[in-house]
Structure formats: structure tokens, C-alpha cells
Amino acid sequence: MSGIHVRALRPEDHDAVAALTLASYVDGGHIDPDSAYVRTLTDVASRAEKAEVLVAELDGQVVGSVVLTPLGSPMAETAVEGEYEFRMLAVHPDHHRRGVARALMAAIVERARALPGIEAIALTTMPTMTDAHRLYERMGFVRLPERDWHLRDVVPDLDPADEAGPFIVYRMPLG
Template sequence: MRTRRARPGDLESVGEVTVAAYAEFAGGNTAGYVRHLRDAATRDREAELWVATPDDTEEILGTVTITPPGSPWREVSRDGEGEFRMLAVSPQARGTGVGATLVDLVVERFRTDGATAVVMSTLAAMQSAQRIYRRAGFVRDPDRDWSPAPGIDLVTYRLDLGATP
């Protein structure tokens, strides 16, 4: 498996993978949220969109949005911290290490940039994703939990980049 920045020709597939990955969690949400998930072009323009592909094809197995300082996609990070959003793995690729590979990419990116920590929020119901984050060394940061809309509760995780997982 390899990771790379998304290319213009990837954006439609990235949007579809993101929608498919979040489908079981977006059930009662509005069509607006599905449009938000599908809009990979805006994420790529306003942040950094990365993908995981097999070594031998360009199939999009998963994606993550890295939000550098100044990106409007940042939600819970503080000065000196990295943040990522919308980590999504194709349902057909779950359990193959795609999520862990993308988390490793994010952590290494921010470590190289000199960040003190990496933070992210996830739906409380996304237990499989939370297991990946915990295995990578992330710990809950309940002081930053928040709700962007009624009935949508997000929990926050933080990885101190001075710590070893």
C-alpha cells in the first residue's frame, strides 16, 4: 500500500469513499452532510487531501484530510498542534491496515513539521476508528469534546508527539 496527495482525477472517488465510509453513521443526517462528505475538491483546496492506494493500482482505499495551520477545516487544534479530519476507509478495505497507514502518515507529517501534538474529533459511535487511534497512542481529551449540531456528539483524541505509543 502507498500514500500520496490526492490528484484532480481522484477527487470523485475520494468523495464516494468518504460517503461510503460514513454511511452507517450519517443515516439520519441531512443531504447537506452527505454533500459535505462528497466534496473532496473543497477539502483538497482548503486543506491537504491524501489517499491510500494499493501498490499496483490507483484504486482509492482510503483518504484523510490534513488541516495545516490556517486551514478553515481546523476545529479543535491549538497553536503548535496538528489536526486531521474525515479519515475514511472504503468498506471493502476495512481491516486491512488502511486506517492505521493513514494515521501513521498524519502523525509523521506533523512530527516532521515540529508539531507538539496531533488532535482530531470523531463521532462517539465510531468505535472501530477509535481503536485505530488508541493503538497509535492517541488518548481521549474530553475537555475538547463538542457538538457541531444537535444530536451530533464528537469526542476528541490527542497524541502528544513527545510520547511514544
């Protein structure tokens, strides 16, 4: 993780984070470019208003980001009592396999361990994100198929074309 610096998002990072998130999700083949979710992926200002966002810098360039969404956060999706959650972990494809995701994950684990009452970290991922699954599993996350979910379960009037699920849930005990 040499040379990678993780820090809080700043307003001047919004464009870079929008671009790298779009590249990660759309160019990475996980979200259709015509999906309504593209708007959410690129709206960094809105997520920064609702949650803490971290960025990873490499050689002075923002190359990764993650949204911290502990239980009670307006952006939380899957956390239950005692769990810390994160979402939208994204690394620009030009910087894959350079330790960026691992550096962001280390920051998440550090924050979760510092909070009283937190015994695990939970996350939701997509079936197509197999590289991320391997990283999570190497770090000690365990798949919880009984907690998988679909967008249609939380958005009743969802256009079937926008259903990207099932969303896969992983959890890592901090003990």
C-alpha cells in the same frame, strides 16, 4: 501495510474519494443519508481547495483518504497551538482491516513530526466510530472529554436533525 501507497490527492481521484467517504460515513452508519453533511462528504474539490488531502492506494485503487487541517487551516476544528489536526479519515468498508487507516495515520504522524513547534496530533471523531477509537488508542491517542463539542456550538441555526454530536476529541503527544 504492504502494497499500500499514500500520496497526495489528484483531480482524477475526486470521484473515488467521494464514493469511499460516503460509503465509510453513510453506509458505515455514522451519518444519516439525508443529512446536509452528505454534501460536504462528497465535495472533494472544495476540501482540496482548502486543505491538503492524502489518499491511500491499494492494488492501484484509491481506497482511503484523509484531510490534513493544521491550526490555521480553514477546515481546522479542534487543534490548538502546538497541535496538528486531521479530519475525515475514511477507508472504504470493503478494505477495512487491511492496514489502510494505519498507513494514512503513519503519513499524518510523519508530517506532524516534520513541522517545527508541533508537539501533538489532535482529531475529532464521532461516538459511533468505535473501530477508529480503538485504532487511535492503540497508536497512543488519549481521549480528552473536556474538549468534546457539538455542532450547535459552532452552527447556531443548525437544524436539530443535523446534530451528529457530541464530537469526541483525541490527542496524541509526539514526544
